[in-house]
């Protein structure tokens with residue numbers, strides 16, 4: 790028995806950075822290693838019913854907090870990414 794926090798180190802599914810996480814609280818993402826996408830999702834982003842084989846070989850990968858935040862923002866904004874913002878040019882007042 791130790792009083793140490795149980796932490797693990799893994800590679801984030803989103804940004805591929807290694808980070809330390811608590812296995813009890815970290816967000817895990819189910820990924821089909823054959824496509825590197827969630828089971829049932831095609832590379833074009835469309836969804837279909839995942840096959841039992843895809844589910845069986847899928848593994849859960851940790852996602853770092855920064856990527857979780859980014860994913861939340863994308864979900865809130867809908868499926869389309871926000872259009873790029875262009876700087877607004879102000880006519881200099883003279």
Ligand SMILES: [Zn+2]
Pocket residue numbers: 801802803804805806852853854855856
């Ligand atoms: Zn990440």
